[in-house]
Amino acid sequence: MIYIKSFIEKNSDNIALFLKINRLLFLISTFVYLLLLIINQFWNKIFEEYININAIFILLLMSGVFFLFPIIKEEEKFNKKRKLEKEDIFLFFIMGLICSVLVWIKIKDFAIMSYIISIIAGLIILVLSILIFYD
């Protein structure tokens, strides 16, 4: 333990830099992973032939370990009320619209059903986002 502590103290700058890079890596891999999962619903052949999504999953787990464990005991930012701004609502609206379009593309062969379900999906995204992020 003493060796580990002294190693950390000696290399604190390098470790801080590593954690900073890892934080970025975690965020990027999370985005890429989620985006690829969504793309996978439409063009799954890309994953069979060119990209292995499992590799990104493993990268996400590894970067997650180094990002999440050091901050596990950090004090949380409590009592900070979140206020939604117009930009936030616009973001939710755009995401709801994207969800509607994606769902519609996915099931457009199912006539009227595709319109109903895609509208419902978009509305759920919009309303749910407002409800969970607005204090």
Next chain:
Amino acid sequence: MPSIYKINIKKIPSFLKRIVLKHKVEIFLFFYFILMFIFYSWTTLTNSQSLIHVDDREIWLVSHNIYKNHSLTYEEPLNKFLKHNVFNTFETVFVDNKIVPRRALGIYFLTASGFLFGENGPFFLISILGLACSVFFYLLTKNLFDKKTALLSTVLFSSSFPIIHWSNMLFNNIPAFSFYMIGLFFFSEVLVKKKNKIIFYLLSSIFFSLSIWIRYEYLVFVLFLIVWILKDRKSINFKYLVISTIVMITILFPILLLNNYLYKSPFLVGYSVKSNNQVKEQISYTEKQLLKLITRTISGMKSTFKTFLSKLFKINTDIVFHNFKNFIFNLFPQILPFALFGIIYTLKSKNKNIINFTIYAIFVLIFWMFYIMRGYGFGGKDAIAGASMIRYLFVTYSCIILFSIYLIFKLLNRLPERLIYFITILVVIASILNTVNLSFYGTLGMVKTHEIKKKINKIDTTIKSLPSNSIIINDTFNYAIGICNRKVFDMLMIYSATTIDLDSLNPKTDEVVDTTIKYIKILLDLNYPIYVLEKNHFNLVKNIEEKEEILDTKKVIGGDYFDIYKVFYREK
């Protein structure tokens, strides 16, 4: 001067606004749950319900018999004229020539009560319990975590493919899980909300007992609650705990009596009667020898525990990983990475209720992983939607969703807000697309299952026009399982396969056809009108026309995808 009414009317919009803002989550959930109920009961609402599996057929037959004849057992009078039990499916269990229930008995009583509301009553009952499951999942998570974690996890859980799909099916998994959720909610009222009132103890024990009545493995889940109770023993009123335990034992005791009546031993259950032939022989032996109750009790207990322990300890890690990858990872890839970290975060939480619940959940998940995922090959990647085994994993799915959402909300305090908004919305979009994809395009997904059920329902409705004592000949590979309105002759039972295996059946086709023709003559002599439902795997009508000199066929009903032929003796 304005009247008091005018002033009050002016206040209504602001009053409504206040109510809506105060209860916005509840109002959203109210409309959301109505929408979910439409999905949960879609097959029933579109009048397309039917049976598509030996399990739901067995549940339907036994519970319909309870409703009509007030008995758990029944006999098939025609079996004595034929060598094979062609009027039963291959999963039917016989004890002393009587057909007995195969699974935990509660589901039969529950479904039988559903018949009070008509033929579709049992199906609606399952959908209602699916909805209750989502509602109480929300209430439980709200007790344990907070309103927002509860809201997001409830939306993801209730809109997931397994819950929507299995709420449309007549199986016991949704009702058992639903009662378990309700029981857990009342239990959390005691431990989390510190409502030390006898009513909450009693309600939790009643609902836990109901879940055990419907699926026996919930007994183990309930027993694991000891871990939670021990960790939080200061919050427990032991007098109330003892009373609720006695109530639970009292509610569960009739199971032993019914088992003794049905399987000749209190601790023998339908599964072990079916799976263990030696036990079946032992039953008849003990019956003949009139051995004492204690001998039968020990024999039944031995058999049931042997089945249970053999399942628990025969671990095949390859199968566990295969099932984990295909039926957990592939169903929830968007949240699984968060769930893994979420468990660790909950264990490090400052809230001891969250820690205690997580420890309890870990016990349940580990036990369940070894018990249910270790032995069955649930199917390949292409069959995620069609794998009927995913109905066993509701506990696992609910925990995955809960822990991942907990982590996402934790990250909200660590990362830039808009970034987390974006990640969370991406997770929800990926979840919705996953559900849509599995439901609409999955092998035996919701749309495919709905189509099959609709077809069978149409056949079943059509045959109502045939005489009431008609016998319909078909096989398990086609429509035999789904027909309820008339007696069904299943040709597969002549082959007596324990599993449905076309490759091993094909060489036996001639034998099956010859035996069927022989049986048709016996049944015609008994004055039963005989009809053949085409298509069937054995091309029976064609075979009768080619092989038979004294039998003739005539098409009586023609449909888009089925034909019904009447079989009769040729006139001399």
